[in-house]
Amino acid sequence: MRKTETPVVKRSLPSWIRSSNLKLQALLLLIILIAVFARVLPLEMQKRIINEAIRLGEIQLLFLYCGLYLAAVVTATGLKYLISVLQNLIGERALADMRKALYHHILTLPLNFFRKTQPGLVVASLVTELASSGNFVGMAIGVPVASILTLFAFAGYLIWLNPLLAGITLSIYPMILILLPRLQNQANKANKRRVDTTRTLSGKIGEAISGIHEIHGNGSYRIENSRYDKMIDKLYKIRIVWNLYKFSVKSVNNFFNNLSPFLVFIVGGYLAIKGRLDLGALVAFISAQEKIYDPWKELIAFYQVYQDASVRYKRTMEYFDELPEHALEPDDREPYELEGSIEVRDLSFLAEGGIKLLDGINLSLKPGEQLALVGFSGSGKSTLAQCVGQLYKYTGGHVLLGGEEVADLSKKDVIYNIGFVSQTPFTFEGTIKDNIIYSCAAKLDSDEIGESDAMPSLDDMIEALQQTGIFVDVLRFGLNTILVYDEHQDLASKIVRVRDRFKREFVEELADYVEFFDEDNFLYYSNIAANLIFGSPNVESFSLQNLAVNDYFLRFLDKADLTRPLLTHGAELCRQTVDILGDLPPEKVFFEQSPIRADELNEYKMLATRLARTRLHHLSPEDRTDLLRLALCFIPGIHKMAGMPSILEELILEGRALFREDISRDDPGALTFYQASEYIYSQTILDNIFFGKTKTVNPQAEEKIDQSIIQVLIEEDLLETIVEIGMEFQVGSKGDRLSGGQRQKLAIARVFLKAPRVLIMDEATSALDNKSQARIQSLLDTRWKGQSTLIAVVHRLDIIKSYDKIAVMKAGRIGEMGTYDDLIAKEGMLYELIYGKKASI
Amino acid sequence: MNSSMEKRQASDTSEFQENLEILRRIDFFSALSLQALKVFAYLFTREIYKPGDYLFHQNDNDGNAFYILSGTAEVVRKDERGEFCLGKYGEGEFLGGLALLGDMRRLFFLKAVTDMTCLVMSREKFAKAIEQFPDLMPRVLGTMVDRIRSWEERLFIDQDGLCDTCKKKVGVSLI
Incomplete structure (x- = not known):
């Protein structure tokens, strides 16, 4: 259904009016028509009050007309409010739809697009620039219809009152209609420049914020400030011009509208003095004439909103008017379940400017085979991995995954078969658990945890945590949790049992690292x-x-x-x-x-x-x-x-x-004293097990502590419970509460959990310590070998011995390929990479 | 040792003050301004090690620097040929300044021989702190260059201890 829709960037602004809730729009129109009537009524009453009630001295009539007047005013106010409510509803709905559609579109754009696009710009487009378009959609039917009708109603009323005066009054509008569009045109031009400059500006801000380390590092505040200041000054000038034109539209409009009473006073006054016009009629005419200004003003305001919105809308949509390189889902079939063979034939990848990042690459892997890509940075090894993983669309040659051309596969086919761990994996705000099941959830198309039976079980998750070596970290997060009395009484009493066991088994051993709560001693920690x-x-x-x-x-x-x-x-x-x-x-x-x-x-x-x-x-x-x-x-x-x-x-x-x-x-209930038989709810689980505080951040000591804690938790069968609590740990925005190594381990765990046919790891272990790196490597050697085809971009040369094939890359080509022993015996490029380096130092 | 630590904790001079005094004596930090020195003195933490504990492992990129307050550590290298003890470090010595400046995959183990207390600084903390005083980095590098040069100079002064093959491989100061 979605596929037949026009992409959001191709849609025109008026198309959003059609897709808005037409029933609401019709209701809005109806209310507006009633409101028009409610606005004309007071004018007639006004005239009758003076001409009939006051002149004839009819108290009864006065009350009747005043009552009607009041009723009309109240109705008009109420309806006006109702109109705003409806417009707001329609407008915000349209805005929300636009924002969603555009965001969904932006996420599917090719990676290349984001190389030249700053996040700030996307934010500005989605958040600020579209707002006026939503506003416009809300107003689009009701306001112009209502204003024009009111205008005609008043004009008709004026003509009915006095054709001559009406003619004079209405004669100004053609003049306004000639002048205004010219001014508005200029305002639009300035507005376009404003949108463009704001876009560069938000890009610049985004760049500065993401590069803040570099700025601090170089102390380059002044350079950055002056760049920014220049842009702000430019924006300042453009905005002044823009606003001046906008104001001049208003001023011209005001001027002509104020001119018409002047004409009426002159002509009408003359007629009244000559006795050819009664005073009541003149008063009625003058107030009616004032009222005609309102709908006119609204019409002009609508015109300005329309102009502003269409400029912004067009500019925004034009910017994102690119197409995704690959279909998101296959058209008429289930996603492929491919076998993990990879065949690369004469592959090339041209970057902008005609630079050949990859050139004539040929290789083939049987299902379950493992390939290591090595070479200096810039040799194209990451690009090759990314081309196989469909992150970049190659410009020549073929990549066949299980016999299917990768370029023709839909995204869904790819995520069903390939697991990709990038060089700088991204961790999303949420819990550890959210991040671990991220890939699985994406594959299953469910955004809620536990929605499907096919989601990984707790055991699976724990296994993935152990495989990647982040288990202890997650356990630590769990241990550092403070339990809440109302929810965890059961667990709390179990932990008191753990405390006893810990005391029996480890107190002596860990005495140097832990300060136990002791009523007679001062607690330094x-x-x-x-x-x-x-x-x-x-x-x-x-x-x-x-x-x-x-x-x-x-x-x-x-x-x-x-x-x-x-x-x-x-x-x-x-x-x-x-x-x-x-x-x-x-x-x-x-x-x-x-x-x-x-x-x-x-x-x-x-x-x-x-x-x-x-x-x-x-x-x-x-x-x-x-x-x-x-x-x-x-x-x-x-x-x-x-x-x-x-x-x-x-x-x-x-x-x-x-x-x-x-x-x-005085108040025995206020506190629970620390005692060995009571859980302490103000302290973490770990401190409760210790019945004290840890004294050290020394990794060796922490390791000893972890081992003993794990042992007692296993003995009391609580290990999984605590890890489960740890998986609820909030990782912070971009995972900033985790270390670089932890983020990398999570990314690997995420992909292991998905167990794809093809694993692509782009320097996936570069931030890990020696031990963790070795652990993951040995896992690849044993558990995944033969199971999943692996392409690993490798930075460290001491872990590649066990790969089936090693390809040494240089300047976008494969220099040599073979097993480790063959290549070393050959004393070629790999030999040089490993031993040549040694000789030069 | 434990009891001596406890005693120190309840004293009127702060650990921060003691660290500050120590840092002023380490030439790696001697080029820093007082305000920078204070931040570093504050960021150094005290750690204890027991005999057999490792301060760092061969091949690890731990990025820590150590000032030995008490105790002795030995440098051990393990490779295909076996395990060699390459030397010992003791009280008052500052190790690992280079590891603060950039990636340094350790070429050997550093292992506590006796009970040890050290002041420890991590590369992450060092980088964050030096970021605040950008004009100091050239001076720190200057000190480092000077240290490397004088290290090799000392090598030539007691040349007699050098074997012939070793002589051919000198030239660290030429990097």
């Missing part, structure tokens, strides 16, 4: 607040953020002689942290070890300046609260910018005992 209350809050007023304003707690601090030392400590923390971090950008690296969060830094910066000028006891209560809060967040083992004064440590230990006595007496 917990914050001061936790050290004092030594429990997790059950009420909001005792949460970390609220403690500093909790009156009960503040009284306790006074009683325990802690207020002053904590304030002093807070001040020290504030001064030191601001001194170190004051001018740094809000990046995670800089704030991981800071008690001040990135978003709080400015506040504390100002506080630090005030601290330099004033004594502590002169500070405002708000400042004191901020300092106290800072001191309570202080974790001595992590926030190393300030030492932990030993006197404070002792006071806190004393305070802990005192607080426990007080709160157990």
